[in-house]
Amino acid sequence: MNYPCREQKLKCRETASRPWRSVSGNNMKIKLIFSLLLAFSALIVKGQNPPRDEIPREVLAVYYPWYSIDRSGTNGMHWGIINAAAHDAGASVHYPARGVYNSMDLDVMKSHMELAKSNGITGFVVSWWGQKSKQERNDDSIPLLLKCANEEHFKICLYWETAPGSGADRNARAVDDLVYMVTQFGTNDAYLKVNGRPVVFIYERVESQIPKTAWPGILAKAHKKAGAFVLIADKYEDLNAQLFAGVHRYNISWALPNKTSDEIHAWAAQYDDDALKLARQYHRIGCLTVIPGYNDTKQRKPGRDVERKDGTVYRALWEEAIKTKPDWVLIVSWNEWLEGTEIEPSVEDGDKYLKLTADYARRFLDGRP
Numbered sequence: 001m002n003y004p005c006r007e008q009k010l011k012c013r014e015t016a017s018r019p020w021r022s023v024s025g026n027n028m029k030i031k032l033i034f035s036l037l038l039a040f041s042a043l044i045v046k047g048q049n050p051p052r053d054e055i056p057r058e059v060l061a062v063y064y065p066w067y068s069i070d071r072s073g074t075n076g077m078h079w080g081i082i083n084a085a086a087h088d089a090g091a092s093v094h095y096p097a098r099g100v101y102n103s104m105d106l107d108v109m110k111s112h113m114e115l116a117k118s119n120g121i122t123g124f125v126v127s128w129w130g131q132k133s134k135q136e137r138n139d140d141s142i143p144l145l146l147k148c149a150n151e152e153h154f155k156i157c158l159y160w161e162t163a164p165g166s167g168a169d170r171n172a173r174a175v176d177d178l179v180y181m182v183t184q185f186g187t188n189d190a191y192l193k194v195n196g197r198p199v200v201f202i203y204e205r206v207e208s209q210i211p212k213t214a215w216p217g218i219l220a221k222a223h224k225k226a227g228a229f230v231l232i233a234d235k236y237e238d239l240n241a242q243l244f245a246g247v248h249r250y251n252i253s254w255a256l257p258n259k260t261s262d263e264i265h266a267w268a269a270q271y272d273d274d275a276l277k278l279a280r281q282y283h284r285i286g287c288l289t290v291i292p293g294y295n296d297t298k299q300r301k302p303g304r305d306v307e308r309k310d311g312t313v314y315r316a317l318w319e320e321a322i323k324t325k326p327d328w329v330l331i332v333s334w335n336e337w338l339e340g341t342e343i344e345p346s347v348e349d350g351d352k353y354l355k356l357t358a359d360y361a362r363r364f365l366d367g368r369p
Helices: 028-048 106-118 138-152 167-185 204-209 212-226 238-243 261-281 309-324 352-366
Strands: 058-063 080-083 123-128 155-160 197-202 230-234 246-248 285-290 328-331
Touching: 058 155, 058 352, 106 123, 106 138, 123 138, 138 155, 138 167, 155 167, 167 197, 167 212, 197 204, 204 230, 212 238, 230 238, 230 285, 238 261, 246 261, 261 285, 261 309, 285 309, 309 352, 328 352
Parallel strands: 058 123, 058 328, 123 155, 155 197, 197 230, 230 246, 246 285, 285 328
Antiparallel strands: none
């Protein structure tokens, strides 16, 4: 199975921001040019961001439309070898309560949205691997998801996963992909928008593939072709807050192994507070992440296992996020079965995490502590 490893080439390093790390040495000319580009980019971003009281609260869940099953029913893309009688999918440590499924099934999409909406989730952030991607059949899956979202009065936006290539060709493709996302999908009524501007989340891989110095030019060209849009960067870094309209973090599992409930509370309180201070400093959208747990030991060796502890991890992260009062909460994930972060009902946990989500999401959306 050709599973795109999220951490194979990316080491999670939560370090203090160093604005000039991406430029060489003390070359003042390069710094000056980058400063001018950054100032230009800041003007673009300033035009994207509405006043703070115009940013509606959202509870979003990352969604993967990449599952399929072969005709025999014993193997599937991103499921691995399937033994339905034993409730076992070779690629995942957990098994869906509904059984393994084909992501292109409209009934599955509709059911997912109904379940999510009825438990306080306002939208899905859908993994997107580029135009004509075979990874997730995005050209086919996104229109179907938007169709269902319109019917269910639900929201969809894209999670930009990769920016392949190098140099000028990569930058040009990045512009094309941004324009494509915004114009092809962002105009749909069900697409998540802030003050009329389509929202795109950027995964850390994209940020590692595109140098920071290239972003002002990419943003300027994409805005000229597609109009205004909102990019939410991955990682709470000073440069990200300057360049983009918002900040978030996909993977926080690195901080959680072997922590007690009190230790998770203490870590999240500080981490979330620092993240929101950064967002507020630059008047950006602040998004905080909650996960139920994490287990990718069937994908990577040795992998990482953050035990769920019967909901303790999820509760602690939600409680600290609500206290910090972000603009949005990002649930990682609805159905990333390969990394064991799903809240979709499973054989092992039933609908426990949907019930927890319903309680915390409504408290957050209602502004209750």
